[in-house]
Amino acid sequence: MSLTSELIRNLPKGLVMVGSEATRPFECDGLSAYKQKPLAVVLPSNLEQIKKVLEICQHFKTPVVTRGAGTGLSGGAMPLEGSVVLGLSKLTRIISIDKERQVAVVEPGVRNLAISEAVDQFGLYYAPDPSSQIACTIGGNVAENAGGVHCLKYGLTVQNVEAIKMLTIDGKELSFSRQDDGIGMLALMNGSEGLLGVITEVTVKLTSKPKIARLVMAGFSSVSDGAHAVAEIIKHGVIPAGLEMMDKLAIEASESFAKPGYPLDAEALLLCELDGVEDEVEEELKQVVDLLSAATTVKISETESERLLLWKGRKSAFPAVGRISADYYCMDGTVPKRYLALVLEKINSLSKYYNLRIANVFHAGDGNLHPLIMYDAGVDGELEKTENCGNDILKFCVEVGGTITGEHGVGVEKLDAMCIQYGEDELKVFHQIKAAFDPDSLLNPGKAVPSLHRCAELGRLHVHNGELPFPELERF
Amino acid sequence: MNTIERLQQKIKQGDKLQIVCNDSVDKQGFLNMSAYCGVVEYYPEELVITLKAGTKIKEIVAILSENNQALPFYCQNQEKSIGGIYATSGPEFSDNVLGVQIINGEGKLLNFGGQVIKNVAGYDVSRLLVGSKGHLALVTEVSLKILPQRTAERYQTEPKPKNKVSSLHLDFEKKLKQIFDPLGVFI
Ligand SMILES: Cc1cc2nc3c(=O)[nH]c(=O)nc-3n(C[C@H](O)[C@H](O)[C@H](O)COP(=O)(O)OP(=O)(O)OC[C@H]3O[C@@H](n4cnc5c(N)ncnc54)[C@H](O)[C@@H]3O)c2cc1C
Numbered sequence: 065m066s067l068t069s070e071l072i073r074n075l076p077k078g079l080v081m082v083g084s085e086a087t088r089p090f091e092c093d094g095l096s097a098y099k100q101k102p103l104a105v106v107l108p109s110n111l112e113q114i115k116k117v118l119e120i121c122q123h124f125k126t127p128v129v130t131r132g133a134g135t136g137l138s139g140g141a142m143p144l145e146g147s148v149v150l151g152l153s154k155l156t157r158i159i160s161i162d163k164e165r166q167v168a169v170v171e172p173g174v175r176n177l178a179i180s181e182a183v184d185q186f187g188l189y190y191a192p193d194p195s196s197q198i199a200c201t202i203g204g205n206v207a208e209n210a211g212g213v214h215c216l217k218y219g220l221t222v223q224n225v226e227a228i229k230m231l232t233i234d235g236k237e238l239s240f241s242r243q244d245d246g247i248g249m250l251a252l253m254n255g256s257e258g259l260l261g262v263i264t265e266v267t268v269k270l271t272s273k274p275k276i277a278r279l280v281m282a283g284f285s286s287v288s289d290g291a292h293a294v295a296e297i298i299k300h301g302v303i304p305a306g307l308e309m310m311d312k313l314a315i316e317a318s319e320s321f322a323k324p325g326y327p328l329d330a331e332a333l334l335l336c337e338l339d340g341v342e343d344e345v346e347e348e349l350k351q352v353v354d355l356l357s358a359a360t361t362v363k364i365s366e367t368e369s370e371r372l373l374l375w376k377g378r379k380s381a382f383p384a385v386g387r388i389s390a391d392y393y394c395m396d397g398t399v400p401k402r403y404l405a406l407v408l409e410k411i412n413s414l415s416k417y418y419n420l421r422i423a424n425v426f427h428a429g430d431g432n433l434h435p436l437i438m439y440d441a442g443v444d445g446e447l448e449k450t451e452n453c454g455n456d457i458l459k460f461c462v463e464v465g466g467t468i469t470g471e472h473g474v475g476v477e478k479l480d481a482m483c484i485q486y487g488e489d490e491l492k493v494f495h496q497i498k499a500a501f502d503p504d505s506l507l508n509p510g511k512a513v514p515s516l517h518r519c520a521e522l523g524r525l526h527v528h529n530g531e532l533p534f535p536e537l538e539r540f
Numbered sequence: 541m542n543t544i545e546r547l548q549q550k551i552k553q554g555d556k557l558q559i560v561c562n563d564s565v566d567k568q569g570f571l572n573m574s575a576y577c578g579v580v581e582y583y584p585e586e587l588v589i590t591l592k593a594g595t596k597i598k599e600i601v602a603i604l605s606e607n608n609q610a611l612p613f614y615c616q617n618q619e620k621s622i623g624g625i626y627a628t629s630g631p632e633f634s635d636n637v638l639g640v641q642i643i644n645g646e647g648k649l650l651n652f653g654g655q656v657i658k659n660v661a662g663y664d665v666s667r668l669l670v671g672s673k674g675h676l677a678l679v680t681e682v683s684l685k686i687l688p689q690r691t692a693e694r695y696q697t698e699p700k701p702k703n704k705v706s707s708l709h710l711d712f713e714k715k716l717k718q719i720f721d722p723l724g725v726f727i
Contacts, residue, residue: 223635242632500715
């Protein structure tokens with residue numbers, strides 16, 4: 065018996081897909097530069113079926129790649145050669161809503177926005193709001209510890225998950241909750257990128273919807289003025305619901321795409337949202353506006369539709385950039401906020417060096433940058449050049465005390481960058497954690513944590529003949 | 541004064557050690573962290589502070605209040621050290637943990653997480669070890685998210701009581717202990 069025939073024999077008709085055509089829609093995730101077709105795709109519709117898939121895959125020692133909506137941006141859900149994709153998009157039941165305790169229990173395939181829609185009638189919502197929230201699943205959010213525009217004030221996924229249920233590769237059911245006595249197992253599962261288990265149920269925290277929200281838009285004649293305003297706002301004790309920044313190229317792309325009325329003469333744009341009860345918001349609004357003395361334009365949303373329109377520009381920044389370039393590559397480094405301007409300068413110099421345009425949008429409040437490197441995959445060598453440019457950006461993020469990924473995860477994409485972020489001893493611990501849950505390394509193997517061998521090779525590459533790549537570029 | 545090297549040496553000797561943070565306990569078999577204290581780094585606009593593990597809560601509170609900032613978690617006894625709180629708390633505390641420096645049971649100095657609010661590179665070991673009660677590793681430095689005073693107050697409520705976990709869950713905890721302290725140094 066082969067693996068695929070076992071899958072077909074044991075699962076209801078239509079849930080197992082094999083062959084090049086049928087599996088094509090699953091060959092990549094949101095990072096479409098990397099593609100690989102799996103052996104089979106299975107779309108179970110209940111827990112027993114998931115267990116069956118795991119049992120069969122374990123028996124055949126076949127790797128399993130768990131998949132939510134496939135919107136990930138680091139190749140986390142990209143199939144591996146000879147693997148089975150375990151797609152959870154059919155598990156979309158909201159099991160229960162407890163409006164008193166402000167929690168909801170949902171299946172892993174429930175879309176992020178669907179939770180907020182379901183509890184809207186109770187004046188509640190699920191706070192973490194990745195820009196992909198119409199499509200991405202809660203299982204994928206937990207596996208990536210997804211963030212969003214509002215996580216400076218409301219937290220990332222890890223702070224908004226009460227409990228999860230998980231299956232280990234050998235089909236054992238584990239549950240982890242914030243009430244557990246002991247170490248932080250629940251936190252460990254957040255951001256584990258499908259390497260430790262299959263998340264089968266999530267209990268999310270619900271947040272009361274703020275009474276009002278107002279958005280301040282400010283234009284600046286330099287990025288450093290904008291970055292300085294960010295630091296001032298926070299130093300003065302205001303925690304905005306969202307604090308986003310865009311550079312000139314991103315402003316231009318968004319303006320021509322969504323027409324939110326952004327100032328085209330600005331080098332940097334700040335969007336600062338304040339929410340809560342009316343008095344509090346009014347007070348903070350005054351405080352923020354006072355701190356924006358260096359701004360060349362300031363506009364405050366007067367109506368809800370105006371607020372949403374101003375956000376629309378930011379939220380459509382990715383597709384907007386997609387319109388002005390054949391392809392783009394989205395980076396996700398995070399840096400201490402005091403280095404925002406410096407890092408932006410560095411990114412500009414790398415853009416010139418590589419001759420690649422880079423638009424920058426970032427969650428300025430938490431120092432999370434999304435440089436969008438524009439390239440054309442049709443041009444030979446351009447993807448490679450783009451990857452090198454991206455790696456140089458990430459290296460610089462680490463040099464100033466930041467990290468290679470703030471919310472998109474490592475996946476397959478940032479394996480090399482992980483060698484910059486962590487030393488051999490830490491990487492060994494990561495491999496041991498993986499082995500503790502999945503000794504045969506069948507769940508998403510090879511992702512998220514680079515092999516020590518890979519890092520050693522890379523180290524040799526990087527200091528080739530004792531020379532750093534691009535010695536002419538100033539290093540921090 | 542304890543230095544990292546001395547702490548590493550002590551652990552490498554392989555004798556059973558109990559981690560404490562109390563000046564009156566300074567005998568064989570104890571690793572007293574009370575002298576390993578102080579602020580490593582603090583920029584108010586980053587909303588991040590990095591502390592040596594022996595730093596007392598009351599000292600941290602005093603430093604933060606100079607900038608109208610505060611610790612966003614419940615802490616009744618301000619005589620405790622941040623390392624002690626780290627070792628005995630749950631998610632209400634780990635929600636604010638950004639990074640940790642530890643010495644494992646083999647005397648190796650390791651760093652997990654960092655000093656930025658968003659970081660998903662590698663498994664979240666800095667939150668995993670919260671609540672490890674000194675049995676998995678010696679915590680030497682902790683980086684925390686902090687908040688303006690008026691916002692922090694919302695998070696300073698007493699945590700709910702904890703529930704016992706399943707034996708399968710405990711088996712996994714044991715496996716994880718093996719990773720950090722394979723020789724069983726920390727008791
Ligand atoms: C336009 C766009 C905007 C985006 N904006 C943001 C943003 O603002 N913030 C942000 O954080 N991310 C953002 N993302 C990235 C992406 O949407 C998130 O990472 C999201 O959490 C992925 O969810 P998914 O359901 O699509 O997961 P997938 O892409 O299917 O999977 C992601 C990872 O999770 C694992 N996984 C999925 N489900 C499970 C499960 N049930 N159990 C175990 N492992 C599982 C997979 O194996 C994979 O490693 C954006 C993506 C796009 C395309």
